[in-house]
Amino acid sequence: MRDLGHVQTNFEKQASIYDDCITKLIPKYREQNELIPKLIPFDRERGLSAIDLGCGTGILAYLILQRYPKARVIAFDLAGNMLEECKKNLAGFEKRLILKKGDFGIDDFGSGYDIAVSGLSIHHLDSVTKRRLYQRIYRALSPGGIFINRDIVLGKTPVLTEEYHERWRDYMRSCGEDGKMWFNKYLEQDTPDSAEDQMEWLKEAGFTEVECYWRYINFAIFGGRKAG
Ligand SMILES: C[S@@+](CC[C@H](N)C(=O)[O-])C[C@H]1O[C@@H](n2cnc3c(N)ncnc32)[C@H](O)[C@@H]1O
Numbered sequence: 572m573r574d575l576g577h578v579q580t581n582f583e584k585q586a587s588i589y590d591d592c593i594t595k596l597i598p599k600y601r602e603q604n605e606l607i608p609k610l611i612p613f614d615r616e617r618g619l620s621a622i623d624l625g626c627g628t629g630i631l632a633y634l635i636l637q638r639y640p641k642a643r644v645i646a647f648d649l650a651g652n653m654l655e656e657c658k659k660n661l662a663g664f665e666k667r668l669i670l671k672k673g674d675f676g677i678d679d680f681g682s683g684y685d686i687a688v689s690g691l692s693i694h695h696l697d698s699v700t701k702r703r704l705y706q707r708i709y710r711a712l713s714p715g716g717i718f719i720n721r722d723i724v725l726g727k728t729p730v731l732t733e734e735y736h737e738r739w740r741d742y743m744r745s746c747g748e749d750g751k752m753w754f755n756k757y758l759e760q761d762t763p764d765s766a767e768d769q770m771e772w773l774k775e776a777g778f779t780e781v782e783c784y785w786r787y788i789n790f791a792i793f794g795g796r797k798a799g
Contacts (some may be wrong), residue, residue, distance in 0.1 A: 575674060577760055578695045579649045582627070586652035589628050590660075595746035596753060597691065598739070599787050603721050607792065608634045610719055610784055611686055615639055619685040622647060622711070624675045625692025629657035635686060636664045647671045647680050676700045682711040687718045694723045694763040701764060702772045709776040715799030718778065721785075721792040723757075725765040735789035766791040 585592070594600045613619055619642040623632040626646035635644050646657050646668060654670045661668055673680065676696050687708050693701055708718050726732035736754065743750035766783050770793055773781045778795030785792040 575649060575676065575695060581756075581760070582648075582650035583652045586628070586650060586656050589653070589656065592748075595748045596743055598742045598790065603785065603790070603792060604630055604634060606785055607631060607688065607690075607719060607721060608638045610792070610794070611635070611638070611717060613639070613685065616641060617685075618642070620683055620713075621645070621686035621688065622680060622684050624680065624687065624689040624708075625649070625695075626657050627653045627690070627692070629660045631688045631690050632657065632668065633661055633664070635688070636661065636667055642686075643667045643669070645669045645671055645681065647673060647675060649674050676704060680707075680711065684712050685716045687712060687716070689718075689720045689722070691722055693720055694761050697762050698764050698768075701769065702775070705769070705772050705778075706776040709773075709778060709797060712797040714797055716797045717794060718773070718796075719784075719792065719794035720769075721790070723761065723763045724769070724789055724791045725763050726789065727765060727767060732789065738788050763789070766793050769793065770795075 615638065619639050621635050621642055622645045624647050626632050626648050629646055632644045632646045635642055644667065648654050651672055654672060658670055693704065696704060712718065726735050740750035740754050743753055770781050770783065773795040779798050781795035783791055783793040
């Protein structure tokens with residue numbers, strides 16, 4: 572399942588509506604955004620190098636650039652239209668932002684990063700490619716670096732997954748969205764794994780301090796560090 576053509580096509584189409592839609596599709600999206608920069612353990616005055624894998628319209632890149640005035644961020648994405656929106660949203664940060672088009676499942680995304688973040692993106696990869704990606708992210712980090720991933724995940728058991736899916740559809744409906752339509756798209760196109768399995772893969776890749784920082788139904792923020 573390496574062909575991500577359908578993912579790219581979808582995000583090319585959705586780029587202009589993404590920011591309006593996303594809070595109605597992802598529960599507690601803003602709460603997640605508030606938490607993520609606070610999980611980064613570095614001094615604010617440090618000159619940091621960061622990458623946002625699957626940056627979309629740029630929210631995580633923005634949060635890093637805002638919190639760390641000397642940080643440089645690579646915003647990496649498959650979809651050119653998403654990168655265009657990211658460029659618009661992050662106007663004013665041009666000197667510290669590099670936009671890069673590519674597929675992080677197969678393309679080189681550089682190295683020497685203190686921070687790697689990813690949001691709602693890695694679940695598009697199959698389990699084998701996710702596992703390999705975590706090894707590549709580990710290698711791409713500098714000693715002392717941190718990786719944080721917020722993503723759609725499966726529950727620990729099929730029963731929990733089923734319950735989470737029901738509550739997720741309810742959430743989308745309560746926001747006026749067609750929960751069934753979005754959920755069917757998700758079933759057709761997305762390949763999430765549990766947070767527990769992915770944290771094991773992080774440990775296997777060499778990450779330490781692996782932790783699930785936040786969790787709500789089928790959404791989680793988890794990550795780990797590369798020993799300094
Ligand atoms: C749901 S959006 C998330 C945007 C943002 N990170 C956030 O947290 O809101 C997912 C983004 O990941 C990108 N993406 C998905 N798979 C990718 C891959 N293999 N390589 C690069 N970008 C990818 C899509 O093009 C899309 O812009």
